[in-house]
Amino acid sequence: MDFSRLRLLLELSRLGSMQEVAVELRTSTSTVSQGIAALARDVGTPLIEPDGRRVRLTPAGHRLAEHAVTIIAAVDAARGDLDPSTEPVGAVRVAGFATAIRRSLVPVIDDLATRHPGVQVRVHEYEPAEALDLLARDDVDLALVYDYTLAPASWRSEHDVRPLWEDEWGLGVRVTERRTALADFSGDDWIVNSRHTADEEVLRTLASMAGFTPNVVHRIDALELVDDLVVAGLGVALLPLARHTHPGVRVLPLDPSPLLRGHAVTRLGRDSWPPLRAVLDRLRPAAVAG
Incomplete structure (x- = not known):
């Protein structure tokens, strides 16, 4: 169903004359007549009938014109919502x-x-x-x-x-830890993210470059809980260098340094x-x- 034809029908129901519709929409009377005839074919039922030298809407035409009010209002509202020049809503x-x-x-x-x-x-x-x-x-x-x-x-x-x-990440260890190289932690348990695999991919890449395979034991989502496990001596983990960690945790820089x-x-x-x-x-x- 063509939207522009619906507007022709709505204007005809309001103005009562194809000539007046043509003037209102700045088009020709024949264009209005052809548009409404095409709309009638679309819906499979007559929408207008003769009324002396004029035309009037059939019951089906009146009903479709009522729907057209809602349809045209919805389309106009949608256009307004999508218009970059309008206030966003x-x-x-x-x-x-x-x-x-x-x-x-x-x-x-x-x-x-x-x-x-x-x-x-x-x-x-x-x-x-x-x-x-x-x-x-x-x-x-x-x-x-x-x-x-x-x-x-x-x-x-x-x-x-x-x-x-971007955030630079390093190795989160207990604040009392004396080891500084990644390879020094090859025998430790490791903590990785429980909800995203990228963290573990980074760890395994770094570990491979350092010559070991990490023993991943814990999978934790919340960084605060990762801090708690590190402080408790239950493992080490990759953590952001600039983040305010638990007082019992320090983050060692790595080379290469992974960037989140x-x-x-x-x-x-x-x-x-x-x-x-x-x-x-x-x-x-x-x-x-x-």
């Missing part, structure tokens, strides 16, 4: 890992609410693989994810990726939606990892 669904939400998203929400009160941000905490899966299913509009220089992500052709920031890279990912072409654009334009890195 809508809910932006964001899935991301905790550090990126804390560093890049939370600091801009107040400014966003002040400048664009019609934009709502809905936050969901997920690891990268989970967030990208939600993005692929259109269950979220924006994914905040990470990868490492030693374990780069494999982006899809549909991904539009924007870099946010934060990214904002949308589906290709979706950033023209004004509410999402408003969020993307404000995302920024913070100075220190959390």
